Amino acid sequence: MRKLRIVKDKTARxxxxxxxxxxxxxxIVIGLSLFFKALPIMREKNLWFLLTSSSWKPFKxxxxxxxxxxxxxxxxxxxxxxxxxxxxxxxxxxxxxxSKRIRRFFEPVVDLLSGIPPVIYGVWGTxxxxxxxxxxxxxxxxxxxxxxxVLAGGIVLAVMxxxxxxxxxxxxxxxIPVVMTDASLSLGATKWQTVKKxxxxxxxxxxxxxxxxxxxxxxxxxxxVLMVCGNIPQIPKSFFDACYPLPxxxxxxxxxxxxxxxxxxxxxxxxxxxxxxxxxFNGASRFTLNQIEKRYQFx
Amino acid sequence: MKQFEEKVFRIxxxxxxxxxxxxxxxxxxxxxxxxxxxxxxxxxTKVPGGGFYLGKEGGVLNAIVGSVYIIFGALALSLIxxxxxxxxxxxxxxxxxxxxxxxxxxxxxxxxxxxxxxxxFGFALMVYLGxxxxxxxxxxxxxxxxxxxxxxxxxxxxxLLSRDLPDALLSLGATRYEMVKVILKQLMPGLITAVLLAIGRGIGDAATxxxxxxxxxxxxxxxxxxxxxxxxxxFFQLGSPVEEVQNRAYASAIILTMIILILSFSARYFSSKFxxxxx
Numbered sequence: 001m002r003k004l005r006i007v008k009d010k011t012a013r014x015x016x017x018x019x020x021x022x023x024x025x026x027x028i029v030i031g032l033s034l035f036f037k038a039l040p041i042m043r044e045k046n047l048w049f050l051l052t053s054s055s056w057k058p059f060k061x062x063x064x065x066x067x068x069x070x071x072x073x074x075x076x077x078x079x080x081x082x083x084x085x086x087x088x089x090x091x092x093x094x095x096x097x098x099s100k101r102i103r104r105f106f107e108p109v110v111d112l113l114s115g116i117p118p119v120i121y122g123v124w125g126t127x128x129x130x131x132x133x134x135x136x137x138x139x140x141x142x143x144x145x146x147x148x149x150v151l152a153g154g155i156v157l158a159v160m161x162x163x164x165x166x167x168x169x170x171x172x173x174x175x176i177p178v179v180m181t182d183a184s185l186s187l188g189a190t191k192w193q194t195v196k197k198x199x200x201x202x203x204x205x206x207x208x209x210x211x212x213x214x215x216x217x218x219x220x221x222x223x224x225v226l227m228v229c230g231n232i233p234q235i236p237k238s239f240f241d242a243c244y245p246l247p248x249x250x251x252x253x254x255x256x257x258x259x260x261x262x263x264x265x266x267x268x269x270x271x272x273x274x275x276x277x278x279x280x281f282n283g284a285s286r287f288t289l290n291q292i293e294k295r296y297q298f299x
Numbered sequence: 300m301k302q303f304e305e306k307v308f309r310i311x312x313x314x315x316x317x318x319x320x321x322x323x324x325x326x327x328x329x330x331x332x333x334x335x336x337x338x339x340x341x342x343x344t345k346v347p348g349g350g351f352y353l354g355k356e357g358g359v360l361n362a363i364v365g366s367v368y369i370i371f372g373a374l375a376l377s378l379i380x381x382x383x384x385x386x387x388x389x390x391x392x393x394x395x396x397x398x399x400x401x402x403x404x405x406x407x408x409x410x411x412x413x414x415x416x417x418x419x420f421g422f423a424l425m426v427y428l429g430x431x432x433x434x435x436x437x438x439x440x441x442x443x444x445x446x447x448x449x450x451x452x453x454x455x456x457x458x459l460l461s462r463d464l465p466d467a468l469l470s471l472g473a474t475r476y477e478m479v480k481v482i483l484k485q486l487m488p489g490l491i492t493a494v495l496l497a498i499g500r501g502i503g504d505a506a507t508x509x510x511x512x513x514x515x516x517x518x519x520x521x522x523x524x525x526x527x528x529x530x531x532x533x534f535f536q537l538g539s540p541v542e543e544v545q546n547r548a549y550a551s552a553i554i555l556t557m558i559i560l561i562l563s564f565s566a567r568y569f570s571s572k573f574x575x576x577x578x
Contacts, residue, residue, distance in 0.1 A: 009474035016387035019380050020398070023450075024405045026443075030412070030420050037423055089315035097312065106316065108567060113323050115563045116556070117503025119530040123537065123552050124326045127333060159322055166319075190305040213411070220413020222506040223534065247415040247506070254419065254510050271419040275412065282411035286404065 027279075034275055037268035044262060050269065056233040058253075063266040065273070067235045071150070071243035074236060075225060076218035078154025079161055080211060086158075087165035088207065092195055094166075095173040096181075114163035122227030125156040130228055138240045145240040148230035153243065156224050161214040168213065168289065172206030173199055175292050209288035216281035220274055222247035246270050330556050334549035342550050347516045353541055359551050362532035364518045365434075369526060370502045372438035374494065377446040382490070385450055386479045389457040390465055403454065409447035415506040417443045422510040434519050434526045437512025444507050445497040452496050456489030456570075488572045495566035499559055505530035529555050 041050065041063060053064030094103055134147030176199055184194040200207075230242025231252060250270050253263070341358045348357035388399035421440030430436050464485060468478040483490070505528070513525025514535070529551065536548035 005474050005477070009476040012383070012476040012479075013387075013391060016383045016391060019384045020387055020402050022380070023384060023402060023409070027405050027409055030416070033423060034416070034420060086315045086319060089312045090319055093312035093316050097309065098316075106320075108563070109320055109323055111563055111567065112327075112560070113319070115499050115503075115559050116326065117505075117530055117559060119503065119505050119533050120326070120330060120552055120556055120559075123533065123549065124329050126537070127329050127549075128325070159326075162319060190301050192305045192308045193301060195308075216411055217413075220411075220415060222413065222415040223504075223530070227534070227537070247413060250415050250419055251506055251509055254422065268419065268423070271416050275416050278411055278413060278416070279408055282408045283404075286407040286411075290404075 031272075031275060031279070034268055034272040038265055038272040041262055041265035041269050044265075050266075054235055058260070058263045058266065061262060063262070063269075065246075065270065067233045068244055068246045068249050068270065069273075070235050071229070072219055072245040072247075074150050074243060075153040075157060075229065075245055076215055078151065078239070079157035079218045080215055082155060082158035083162045083165055083214065084211060087162050087169060087210075091166050091169035091173060092199070095170055096191060096195055096199065110163045110166050113159070114167070118160070118221060118223040119227075121156050121160055121224040125152060125224060125228040129155050133240070142238065142240045146230065146242070148228060148242055149240050150229065150236045150243045151239040153225045153229035153245070154239075156228050157218050157221055160221060160224060161217055164217055165210055165214050168210040169203075169207060172203045172210065172289070172292060175206070175295070176202050205288055206292050209285035209292075212281050212285040213289075216278045216285075219281075220247055220278055222251050226251055246274055250274075327556060327560075330549065330552050334546070334551075334553040337543075337546040337550040338553055339550075342547065343554060346518060351516070352536075352539060352544055359527075359529070359532050359547070359554070361516055361518055362527040362529045362551070363554065365437075365512070365515075365526035366502050366529040368434060368519065369437040369441055369508065369512060369528060370498055372434070373441035373445055373501055374498065376438060376442040377449055377497065378494070381446060381450045381453060381493075382483070385453045385457050386483070389454065389460075390479055390482060391475055394462075406447050406450050406454070410451055412447075413506070414444050414504050418507045418509055418511060421507065425511060431523070432511060432513030432525050433523050434512065435522045437508045437526055437528070438522075440507045440511040441501045441504070444504060445501040448500050449493045449497040453486075453490055453493040456493070457486060460486065488569045492566045492570040495562050495569065499562040499566070502562075503530055503555060503559060505534055529558075 045063060050063060050065050051069065052066055053062070054066040055062045055064040056067060090106075094106055098106070129152045130147035132147075133149055133152055134145055137151070138145035138147070138149070180198055180202065181194050184198045185191070189197065225245055226248035229245065229248065231244050231248055232242040233244045233249075234241065236243040250267050254267055339358075341356065343358055343363060344360060345356070345358035346361045347359070348355060351357035384402070388402050392399045417440055421436065421443060424439070425431070425436045460482065465478055465482060468481055469475070473481075508528045508531060512528055512531075514527050514531055515525045516527070517524075519526045533548050533551045533555065536544050536551060539545060539548075
């Protein structure tokens with residue numbers, strides 16, 4: 001009887017260790033399998049050509065990823081530029097100004113925004129943002145725009161990453177020791193001065209880490225962006241041109257390309273590229289955020 | 300002067316918060332406003348009829364059922380791995396051990412991997428194993444997507460559990476396995492929250508099931524058949540040139556939004572049972 005208990009415990013331990021190793025391996029397996037799937041195209045053309053050529057003619061064997069890479073970067077940067085001020089201001093407000101009741105009220109708002117599925121954001125974008133750009137904003141700058149543009153993608157994406165930014169930044173701001181803000185306040189600084197000179201300065205690494213994390217989320221967002229950004233493989237010349245980010249490229253073409261091995265490999269290359277960038281960005285920012293959290297625990 | 304600056308920034312900050320609140324209301328409002336006129340009982344009780352994609356009779360029951368099948372399959376699969384793993388890194392390994400930190404770091408990264416990458420990887424895996432686009436494929440891929448979400452949020456709860464309970468159990472002579480069984484009961488609300496969050500993310504994601512689950516107008520009867528999903532159904536209907544079909548896309552969007560709202564609020568209910576509120 002007593003032995004059985006021990007055996008159970010030992011088996012459970014081994015099994016659990018197995019799961020833990022499986023989880024670590026899983027990350028490596030995804031990376032490796034995408035890499036090997038992408039290998040044929042990297043052998044065929046050289047890596048530099050794939051990344052810098054802008055000629056995308058799959059049926060002639062031209063796979064230049066530059067338009068897609070540039071589109072991804074444009075859309076994500078617009079999203080960050082729009083989302084960052086809103087998120088910083090709101091998180092400061094929630095952290096240093098708002099009463100407990102307002103904070104309680106705002107929690108589900110952030111939760112819901114982050115819970116709304118990408119497709120719904122896409123529907124909303126096509127219903128509101130796209131016509132807004134095509135009818136109101138674009139005519140002021142260019143002659144004609146369908147509304148399915150870089151800007152539309154950026155705006156929709158901005159709304160999608162705001163909840164992520166807010167939830168991380170609130171954590172970061174909270175990790176600043178109360179003693180510091182109290183010292184500043186007791187010296188006669190106003191709340192805003194304290195925010196500006198103490199909180200923002202002290203949490204700068206955290207804000208950068210949150211931004212990088214949000215950026216990597218933006219890089220990989222598929223459905224919502226695909227629905228509003230036009231999907232034309234070109235290097236966008238202005239905010240009012242259509243664009244074609246990497247995830248949209250994969251989503252739109254993956255089902256049909258099985259007959260052409262080099263096309264499949266090219267799309268896998270896109271997935272691999274996305275994977276590598278996201279893992280690097282995520283790794284770096286999570287590492288920074290973990291350091292901040294640790295400092296908080298011991299302070 | 301500094302009082303003035305204080306006031307100005309306070310107003311700007313409240314403004315920013317209000318705009319974010321406004322955008323949420325705007326999104327939900329737009330979806331409901333556009334979709335309500337086309338939302339009928341038929342939408343949720345019937346599968347697409349013959350002329351569905353021309354604007355004739357039918358509903359999206361196929362997609363609702365397909366989504367539910369996939370998410371529950373994925374849930375079962377990821378629970379089997381998540382629960383033991385979280386128990387292991389929290390209660391088997393000594394606190395702050397290097398290995399558990401490595402596992403957590405990997406989870407953080409897996410959490411950030413875009414769903415389209417899981418979709419592409421899942422599809423490649425299916426080709427390798429010789430599985431066609433089917434319920435099985437969808438379940439496996441969605442499980443990959445929701446596993447890190449579930450583990451991370453369950454882990455956060457497990458970390459907050461006071462050390463007294465495990466210590467007391469161990470000192471009474473329980474093995475770690477017996478200890479974990481008791482702790483799990485204690486952590487139940489946290490696990491439920493984690494599960495609800497995972498369901499919310501999994502049911503709304505389209506990029507993972509795009510190539511792996513396929514699409515069909517029928518309700519799948521076996522694991523090897525393709526299955527429709529709600530997000531894809533919205534996406535495809537929206538792409539139709541027929542106006543009635545587009546309107547049905549908005550109605551389907553209401554269904555999905557309602558599911559998410561219910562999940563989100565119940566997750567909040569269960570986590571408030573366990574945690575003091577955060578933010």
